[in-house]
Amino acid sequence: MNQSLNSAMIDDAQARDAQACADRFGEPGFEDIDRLYIDQRYDGYSDENQEVWRTLFDRQMEFLESRASNVYLSGARAINLVRDHIPYLEGPKSINHFLKQLTGWQSRAVPGYLSPKAFFACLSRREFPTTIVIRPKESIDYLPEPDIFHDVFGHVPLHADPVFADFLQTYGKAALTATDPEDTTRLARLFWFTVEFGLIREDDRLKLYGSGLISSPGESKHALESPEVDRRPFDLDTVCDTDFEIDHYQPILYVLDSFEQLRDAMNEYAHRILEKHGQTAGA
Numbered sequence: 001m002n003q004s005l006n007s008a009m010i011d012d013a014q015a016r017d018a019q020a021c022a023d024r025f026g027e028p029g030f031e032d033i034d035r036l037y038i039d040q041r042y043d044g045y046s047d048e049n050q051e052v053w054r055t056l057f058d059r060q061m062e063f064l065e066s067r068a069s070n071v072y073l074s075g076a077r078a079i080n081l082v083r084d085h086i087p088y089l090e091g092p093k094s095i096n097h098f099l100k101q102l103t104g105w106q107s108r109a110v111p112g113y114l115s116p117k118a119f120f121a122c123l124s125r126r127e128f129p130t131t132i133v134i135r136p137k138e139s140i141d142y143l144p145e146p147d148i149f150h151d152v153f154g155h156v157p158l159h160a161d162p163v164f165a166d167f168l169q170t171y172g173k174a175a176l177t178a179t180d181p182e183d184t185t186r187l188a189r190l191f192w193f194t195v196e197f198g199l200i201r202e203d204d205r206l207k208l209y210g211s212g213l214i215s216s217p218g219e220s221k222h223a224l225e226s227p228e229v230d231r232r233p234f235d236l237d238t239v240c241d242t243d244f245e246i247d248h249y250q251p252i253l254y255v256l257d258s259f260e261q262l263r264d265a266m267n268e269y270a271h272r273i274l275e276k277h278g279q280t281a282g283a
């Protein structure tokens, strides 16, 4: 981990054990999901970290007020996502305090990368693994790896919506169950084109909801305005057949009619996967 990412916050015995568990998750002795999580150790944030949060929040929220999905914007208000401080994950002022009552989702701090299996196991329990470090000032416009701005500002407001909340848990259960490599590839594409880079039509206008768009000033403008983007109507099988590219702005985006459309499509796909494995959908 880069020193400038305030790595002292994730450099102790607890974090090392959690990362070891993440790296070997699923092997005998490494099945306990709770061992993946760490404390946020909020005192570790520097003044510069807090300033980076405020700068990013101000800059992006102003842009999003008229361009993000209403579901995202009302979720951000409902979890009390504010500019004044990096979000707390624990305690009465935390986003989790509000999320718990709304949908039961929780954001849980992790020290770093999780394997897909570990990540899906968390989602299947309505737990969202969350990076707690924040990008340094000199990388304020772009950071290739997730940080708390991407993970919390970008992802978590949608977890306050009951329909999206159900979708994401069903996704986690299906992805955890899937063993066919074709399903694994298709589910990764579905995640990419919805959770990370999804657009939605609301009141006849295109709006942003994918976290990779929401948390990126450059990409959010490009997604809505660039004539080079191929914006296609969402269709589960078409999305799952589409390859994605990771190191530049997205040339193809998919547009939902509603989050119910996404939830229903996911339920259908989960049903297919669980049937293959002799399990009951929704179990």
Ligand SMILES: [Fe+2]
Residues within 6 Å of the ligand: 146, 150, 151, 155, 196, 211, 212
């Ligand atoms: Fe993400």
